[in-house]
Amino acid sequence: MTPYVLTVDAGVRDLRAADHLLHSLSAELALTEGTFGCTHLLREGRPHVGLSFALPTEPLLRTALERLGSGGYEVAPGVPDAVGRAVLYPGVSALTGTLSVADLLDRSAIDRVTVLGSGSRQPDPATVLLTNNHVRPQFQDGELVLTAMPAAAGALVPFEVPDPTPCCADH
Template sequence: MTRYALTVDPGVRELRAADHVLHELAAELALAEGVFGCTHLVRGNRPRVVLSFTLPVEPFVRTVQERLMARGLEVRDGVPDPVGRAVLYPGGAALTGTLTVADVLARSAIDRVTVLGAPGPPDPGTPLVTRDHVRPQWQDGELVLTAMPAAGGALVPFEVPEPTPCCADH
């Protein structure tokens, strides 16, 4: 399926702020379920987090682009890189509570689950405690959720919902 993408620079430097802006823009634009909304880290002279929206229909892209530019945001065609961190994706909102790996794959656009330090994929029946925060990343054209082992043989997504800031105890 052909998809159409836009990159938006909201001028933020932190992932949590970028997640918030991405959700805010998606709600304001009334984006449909089939949309992918990702964050991308930009390094260099001006480190920041940019957003991408990938939409299934070309005419809708132009409307979205015009509305974002009307807000004064910098918008360009395409995605900045192929490894975005998905915040919005088909089925993502349904990944709450504890689900099996098979349920995660069946209910969402996630193609694969990997486990840090494991030689192969997890058993489909393995419970995944989502913490209501599931952020897969694009890897070689697949949406991949990286998980890590947790208590009781369960898994949890590698990215935690409320990360402790670096040097928080100083």
């Protein structure tokens, strides 16, 4: 990541709305491919989701700070924590459909893939990953890590699904 980082607190309550806001702000600011946009669970006051942007240049940071501040957003330098859930990152647009773990790592800023229940063992690079067009890695110890889980026929799927069933949806 770069040293040009800012946090936006827009009072967003859920991840889907935060993802949408990240995409909207990125488009409004005309952010470049080298930008990282993450969500962070904020627990101060009323729990909600904050956003962070890691920008490739200092002039872009100044522009973003000015525009977001004048747009009524609460903006602060830095990130609220080190475990951001990446929504925008280099290569994310190439992670659609079905691809191998090796292709995922080659095409994006993701550093590694972990599989639930496999300990620290890395999946075979040839393993198929069904992206569902929704790949949300998380920063862990400075690395961008995608957590996946086993699927049918030896394939993997990202742990986070695009449309999760809400807790207690059938009650």
